[in-house]
Amino acid sequence: MAYVKTLAQHISAELARLARCDSANPAHSDVMADAGARLASLARNYLPSGSGFDGATQIADRSTSAKIVLVTAFHHMNESGMYDGWTEHQVTILPAFDGFDISISGRNRNGIKDYIAEIFDHALRQRLESTFDHMTKEISYAIAV
Numbered sequence: 001m002a003y004v005k006t007l008a009q010h011i012s013a014e015l016a017r018l019a020r021c022d023s024a025n026p027a028h029s030d031v032m033a034d035a036g037a038r039l040a041s042l043a044r045n046y047l048p049s050g051s052g053f054d055g056a057t058q059i060a061d062r063s064t065s066a067k068i069v070l071v072t073a074f075h076h077m078n079e080s081g082m083y084d085g086w087t088e089h090q091v092t093i094l095p096a097f098d099g100f101d102i103s104i105s106g107r108n109r110n111g112i113k114d115y116i117a118e119i120f121d122h123a124l125r126q127r128l129e130s131t132f133d134h135m136t137k138e139i140s141y142a143i144a145v
Contacts, residue, residue: 002131004144007046008068008093008100008124014038016065038139045141046126048072048119060090068093070120074112087112091120100124 005013017035021028039059047057052074060069070091078084089106102121104113127144 002129004127004129006099006124007042007126007128010128010130010141011039011042011059011063011068011124012065012095014042015059015063015068019065042128042141043070046123046128048123052076053119057091066095072116074116076109076112085109089113089116091116093120093124 014035018032018039021032021035023032043057043059047070049057053072054075055073057070057072060071063069070093071088072091073086073088075083076085076087087107087109089104092103092105094101094103102117102124104116104120106113128141129144130139130141132139
């Protein structure tokens with residue numbers, strides 16, 4: 001069966017799955033590893049990358065199903081088109097009645113925080129279809145049409 005949710009909802013669901021696990025319980029280790037792998041896959045494949053986001057965006061360990069925290073950096077260019085420095089940012093996503101709210105921390109060099117909010121808003125609202133393969137016991141994701 002396939003499920004269609006936003007990227008933010010898929011991330012939140014995996015974080016909720018992790019929260020239900022007890023790290024001291026060996027029976028939960030497979031579930032925790034699986035949820036961690038799914039989160040890494042979602043971050044790697046669907047969060048902003050390139051075009052200034054030249055480092056990998058990470059889902060912070062302090063994230064919960066009710067508060068997603070992403071860590072990213074932006075590589076700035078000067079007026080000549082040469083890279084001239086980085087700014088580091090934390091993108092915090094909180095649920096809201098109309099979906100979610102985004103706040104950006106870090107230095108607002110060249111007004112970059114509005115751009116980061118726009119790019120992450122677009123990425124997190126992507127609708128992804130998840131499909132569970134009963135043979136391999138793996139979930140795959142694809143952009144929903």
